[in-house]
Amino acid sequence: MRNVGRWLIAAGLAVCAVSIPAMSHDHARGVVKERMDMMEAMAKRMIAIGKRIDEKRDLASIKGEAEAIALQAPHLAHLFPPGSTQKPTDAKNTIWKNWSDFERKAAALEAESKKLMNASPDEPAVLGAQFRAVSETCGGCHEKYRVRRRKGDL
Numbered sequence: 039m040r041n042v043g044r045w046l047i048a049a050g051l052a053v054c055a056v057s058i059p060a061m062s063h064d065h066a067r068g069v070v071k072e073r074m075d076m077m078e079a080m081a082k083r084m085i086a087i088g089k090r091i092d093e094k095r096d097l098a099s100i101k102g103e104a105e106a107i108a109l110q111a112p113h114l115a116h117l118f119p120p121g122s123t124q125k126p127t128d129a130k131n132t133i134w135k136n137w138s139d140f141e142r143k144a145a146a147l148e149a150e151s152k153k154l155m156n157a158s159p160d161e162p163a164v165l166g167a168q169f170r171a172v173s174e175t176c177g178g179c180h181e182k183y184r185v186r187r188r189k190g191d192l
């Protein structure tokens with residue numbers, strides 16, 4: 039994870055994969071829980087993809103992981119209905135003041151994860167670069183619209 043760890047941090051993810059289960063929010067409810075679950079599912083996929091790129095193995099299976107992210111991305115914005123600021127959310131109120139920007143950032147995630155899905159497993163350098171591009175769409179949104187909370191988060 040040495041190389042991709044940096045990009046996962048840029049995505050606003052903890053570097054260490056084992057911290058993921060600890061992130062589950064049993065006390066979150068409704069749409070807040072739904073979006074946290076969705077985000078965590080995407081994070082697990084990103085970590086799996088990152089590991090494969092780092093270890094240069096099983097690159098062909100990155101396509102399926104990227105596709106799953108690309109299929110979730112169009113639902114992301116729907117999981118942020120106005121007023122869904124119930125605890126323990128980390129979503130900032132500025133989301134709803136900059137709604138079209140928020141939607142654009144979700145669309146960027148969809149576009150970049152589709153490119154990753156279509157990248158050839160025979161070109162590890164291209165895969166790596168496109169993985170970083172996806173990470174940047176995660177991190178770009180978190181930086182603006184998510185409260186920083188955990189150690190290791192950006």
Ligand code: HEC
Nearest residue numbers: 074077078080081127128129143144147175176179183184
């Ligand atoms: C369009 C904006 C946006 C994009 C793109 C985005 N996220 Fe998020 N993410 C958020 C917001 C806002 C929250 C806080 C949600 C809350 O706490 O209600 C969040 C929360 C999270 C969390 C914490 C979930 C929890 O249990 O508290 C993880 C992990 C995460 N995102 C991973 C990702 C990954 C990985 C990607 C890219 C593949 C990504 N996100 C893309 C906006 C985004």
